[in-house]
Amino acid sequence: MTQTPPEGILCSKSHEWMLEEGDLVKIGLTDYAVEQLGDIVFVELPEVGAEFSKGEVFATIESVKAASEIYMPVSGKVVEVNEELINAPELVNEDVWGKGWLIKVESNSLQEDTLGLLEYEDYQEEVS
């Protein structure tokens, strides 16, 4: 994985990333997590409208090897899920910061929730 993440990305220690886009927060899996998982073959995403707290499981990602639970880096209400992943889960492998995004949420508690999230460089150090 050689792609560089977009500016402003914050990562959780459980290997999710978040990026503010206007009023919404886009959430995905980090390059490190995807590298560890290997080929992703199935993505189970939540319903639009579902609400999750920070740290709650919101999705399950199946690689050939195993199923992995994905945790909310921030609290929020799901407003959009990446439906392209239903038929093309490999997008998560191919474009982790772009087409491989998982969900977009509305969050009212960003300020406190982002405390403890890491900037990409610090995250890289954490997992290296």
Next chain:
Amino acid sequence: MTNKTPLYDEHIKLGAKMVEFGGWDMPIQYSSILKEHENTRKNVGIFDVSHMGQVFVSGKDALNFLQKIVPQDVKKFSENHAHYCQLPNLEGGLIDDLIIYKLKEKYLIIVNASRQEVDYDWFLENAKGFDVKLENKSNELSMIALQGPKAYKLLALCGIEEDLQPEFFTISKAKLFDLDVLIARTGYTGEDGFEIILENSSAPFVWQKLIELGKDFEIMPVGLGARDTLRLEAALCLYGSDIDEKTTPLEADLGWSVPKDKVEDYNGKELIMAQKLGKAPLRKKLFAFEMQDRIIARHGAEVYIDGISSGVVTSGSISPTLGKNIGLCLISFDKLSENLATSLNTKEKSIGMDIQIMVRNKLYNAKIVKKPFVEKKYKK
């Protein structure tokens, strides 16, 4: 402490991701499980299977000893042939599954990595009273598998012409790059291919040469991840997942490999033969299933029939060849109605039967299907 095969450094050089498997530090993947899988089906894959054990059996009573420890009729084995065998305990449960090669003056048993010690102890215990010599060469020998439709072409390019290559399920001595090796036309993928048994010290050189010469055939190194999906598509059992000490050969649906006319006594014969002859009911049976819903049911997932929890998934994954999710499950008959149990025990009736599998607290639909999932392409 995990063991390392003599090819450990080669795996690291190739950028493999390593995992612990059966006490061994093994590559799970080099590039991508899916790519390694597909390339083995299409071209040729090279596998380090040095974690598997090799035990040679010789001496006056070698035959009698083997007759006692496997249900197969070893006196009918012909020279240079490979035989799929099981190692039952006294109750008929499986201590391991094995390949036994009959060589000129001895037998070679291939045992699973995780079972090396247990098996060898069992061999020693059973060898009492026999004039037999057991040589555990697991720490001296390596094994490299070449699997896929182009494996035979690669071997020809390495100087072993097609007409000199062993036939399906046989083994022969050969000179490979001027080294003495044993080459068997066996494997664990459902593809045509070879397993090369050689001295540890030669393994890195042979591995490198095979990869170098294999470039013409688009060779890829293959890790345990794809080895697992390949063997699952071929519906080959994995010891410890699909079969164990509580499952008999018949319950593991390996009845085809058990002769009904073996005269000699062997460990577990009473139950195994009673089940083979239909005189004792199977307590459970291993079935192949295909998911109807889009979900992967993995090892340990609960299986439901008619709303009754009646079994467990023993292996489950995606089938890269079929693009479906497949698996094996062990269904216990004790909780099911007699009707259902009878249907399940009748091959024609069991195929197509609906089952449900619990994944993350939700039931998903699956169907029992015939084995294997993907037809084997052995060159017979």
